[in-house]
Structure formats: structure tokens, C-alpha cells
Amino acid sequence: MAFLERLSRIVTPGRRLIPQIDGLRFVAISSVFYYHVAHWLPVAKAGVGGPNFPLAVMMTVGRYGVELFFVISGFVLALPFVRARLAGGKPVSLRAYFLRRLTRLEPPYLLLLLAAFVIRVLAGENTASELWPHLLAGMIYQHNSIYGAMNPVMGASWSLEVEVQFYTLTPLLTYVFVLRRPKLRRGLLLLLILSFGFARYYITSWRYYTCVFGHLHEFFAGYLLADLYVVDWREQPRESRVWDVVSLLAWTAVWPLVLYEDRVFPILPLVVFAAYCGALRGTFSRRLFGNSWLVVTGGMCYTIYLAHGPIIDRCYALGMRALPALEFNRAFLLWSALLTVPGLVISTILFAYLERPCMNPAWPSLLAARVRGWARRS
16 A cells, blocks of 8 residues: 555645546546557557457547546536635635646646657657657647647647646636526536537537537536535535446446437536546445545556557557567457556656656745755755
């Protein structure tokens, strides 16, 4: 357990860790990771033929892990605003809010984005002159809008650009919580979820999908969950086996519905909302999603998300020199086993030495003090 403690999140002072949220992050990052293991099999020529039906279904629904993250982001970012406006909490300092986003998220992203750029150039996959405009666009979170395509430096960065737009809009969007009447407030949130869900159905362009407006229905589902969590549950949700049933039914429904995502955009975030309610309130579900190993792994999701693409890509490049191409389904099982360990080990190291230190809000001042100490000694 000492190992897990060394890898646990550093929580901002005044906030409490909700273990089940990191357990839900585990589900989301696992979906994304294994989706990409399967997705890159034919690209790397490691898998021959096509997937069988169960694997084809998994490949289809696995990419929905990103949307699972968006619901979580809506919940986490809404919490301090709900507390301030509906539960007598202290007002949110916008300066602290934006500074926290900057110091917490920027260093790991910029360093790993630059590392991915260097790796691709050194591997001879692209020249620096080809990639540097994409690198710069990614650094300012504008690649989706400028190029209308995934960033060749780091494809996963498309969703981070959506997240940054949402972070920026959250202080404005959370004015929905100035409405004091729960039915009116939650009715408005429900209307927004359905409206942006229908908009996603009718607007199918890539640029819309990769901007915040293409995912507000998921973020608002997180808002609705934050509303219930603070106002009704008073941040101490009471357990019930009834919510275990809700959790089971919702999770059972999520994945089949993702197969028909283009037809159920308006209701899918509400099913995820129900699944998350079950994870927070179900007697068994709370223990499942609060499992220490799931919580710690889910807590590293940002690093895993940033690093998993280059890790999978490099492992395929190295492995294909020694391993023959296999039938697609066997190749997926083999490569899933081979990639899980290096993926976790490398991500854990990066998390421990890069992301986790940035979770300490005081790290800029601590670093400045250390630099001054070095300067005096020299």
C-alpha cells in the first residue's frame, strides 16, 4: 500500500478526493487504450484480416472513453461553482481557477507533446519542417480549428483542445447554478443536454465534433451530476443496493447504445449520468469503483492519455521486427498483453516524475526557491 500512496493524487487544499471518480477515469482510459491497441493493428500491419464481431463491437465502443472523460470533467469543474452558489461555499477565485489549470495541466502536456515531436523526427517518420507547424498549433490548442484534422504529432491532443475550451467557458456556463429552484435549474440542464445532443446529430463536420460545442451535452451531464452530489446528497451520498441495480442496468446499456451513437446523441449522456450515479451511491458499485488499484491507475489517466499513443506506436515498430503478423483477433490478444505492461510502467514513471509534482499548487514557488538556491551556491 505504500507503493499506492506514493502514486496517489496530490489533492488541492480545501478539496476532497472522491475515489470513485478516479475509478470511473480508469474505465475511460482503459477503453481508450485498448481501442487504440486494436485500431493500430492494421496500421502497423500486425493484424491480418478483420476483427470478429465481439472485437469489432469493442473497437466501435472503445473510443467512447473520451466522452466518458468529458462527463467527468463537467462534474469536477462544476463542483466549486455549485458549492459557492448553492451550498454556501466560498466564492471561486477565477485567478486561482485559471492559474490552477495552467500550472497543473500545461507542463506535462507541453513536454510530452515536444517529446512526441522529437521521437517522430528521430524515427524518420516525418521531418521537423513538416511537423513544426503542427507542433506550434498543438501548443496553443488550435490544431483542430486550423487544420480540421488530428495532430500528426499527437493525435490524442484533439480532445485536450476541447477540454481547454470547456475550462475557459466554465466560469460563464456555471451561471446556470444561480437559479435557486432545483426543478428549473435541472430542467434547463436537461434541455441543454438534449439540445446539444440533437445538434450533434445534425451537425456532422469534423470541426464541430472537435470543438466544445460538439460535446456540451456530455459536459452538462457532468453539471447535472455535480448539482445532485452537492445539493441533494450533500457530498455524502448514502449507499443503496437499488443504486447497484441502476449502475448495472446503465453500464449494460451504455456500450450497446454507443454502437448507435449517431442516433442516440441526446440520451447517451443521460445513461452515462445514471451509471455514474450508481458508481457513487451503489453499495457494491462504490466499493468496486473505489478499489485502490483502480483509483490509482485512474488517477494517472492524464499521463496515460498523453503517452499511450507514442508508446503503442513505438512498441509496434519494435515488435514487428521480431514478431510475424497474426490473424487479427489473436494479434489483438497478444499485443494487448505485450503493451499493457510497458504502457503502465512508462506512464507510471512519467506520472511520478512529471505530472504528480505539478499537482502540488505550490510547485512554481518551490521550483523558484530551488533555482535561487542553486544560483546562490554557484
